[in-house]
Amino acid sequence: MPAQSSPPRTDSRPGGRSARVRAAVHQAVKELLADEAGDALTIPVVAARAGVHATTVYRRWGSVGELLADVATSRFSGDVVVPDTGSLREDLERYAYDLARDLSDPDTLALVRAIVGTGGEAAGVCRMERQRQLEAIIEREQGRGNEVPSIERAIETLLAPLYYRAVFTDQPLSPEWARSLVSHLLPK
Amino acid sequence: MPAQSSPPRTDSRPGGRSARVRAAVHQAVKELLADEAGDALTIPVVAARAGVHATTVYRRWGSVGELLADVATSRFSGDVVVPDTGSLREDLERYAYDLARDLSDPDTLALVRAIVGTGGEAAGVCRMERQRQLEAIIEREQGRGNEVPSIERAIETLLAPLYYRAVFTDQPLSPEWARSLVSHLLPK
């Protein structure tokens, strides 16, 4: 036994071959999800759309569920910017607006719905980043010595209506409506 | 051409053969959804579990999507009883409690998540009955000449947090928490 040589270090440097096929496969998944077909989102279909062979997808991800989870993780991580205007109300309005705008994107919405459909354990990825963002805003205001609503209340008042309306209804998530949610959390 | 004889009247009388098959297939779908497998919920699997032949399922429903929609429709229709205690607050608390209890059932939750995953257009079935129930409660109170919150506010304050917590998180929907939602809608 060769004394555990090198750990399975995946080639993920930008521009590398693995990174390219990863991006292509992710893009194919998003396109197929948005492609309003309900069609089977199966590995061979994704691979064909991405221009790679199905074998590659099977080996790297194994199943549609893991592939979806990976796409969701890379979609809902990193590219969020916590608003910081100095005013809690304004921060929360920016936050609600950003989230409404994000969930209005058909690709994102289709991804969220697909993730929910895979069993829910991976659904946390779709909201965890946003929830942390919300917590950061409130904790920062708390650090300034002001009274703040509880995280739980903020989630119920902002996150829940936004996600509920996006996922379960066809009503648009207008900026005015998103801001009105903040006015119900901070009535004064 | 036989001059359109009789309309396709499905044999749905209770106890009939079609009704038995339908019930068995619906039960099989619920069991497989709750069976915590993520496994493929495919027509042959459902048929085998229901003790019928796959051909029957293919002919009556055609696809997994339509089958799921049918199961959801018959699951979320009819068996709801609108609370009527004479007090708006008590009605809403009963309502929230009933809904929390309903969504706490793993079978129901799995069905909701699966419906969402199929594309969203059928997701309305999972909430429409409940929304009508909520509207009925509020309109009845309004008929008594009292001030009432808007339907939209009630949906955002009650329906949205319940569905959000059930679908996206693993937190339990405790009766106390459900009641606390009402206290935020009716603060006085």
Add this chain to the structure above:
DNA sequence: CCACTAACGCAACGATCACTGCGAGGTTCC
């Protein structure tokens, strides 16, 4: 510059899926 590792393409295989005629059984209506 050269060897080594890892990721990818290729071609097969078995298994399962979705679908289609055909016949049998039960229910309804005359």
Add this chain to the structure above:
DNA sequence: GGAACCTCGCAGTGATCGTTGCGTTAGTGG
């Protein structure tokens, strides 16, 4: 009681899916 209709079971077919072994290519470190 008999005939028509609908529903279901049965067997077979083509297509697709998931998986595996092997050779090739790209990227990495000495």
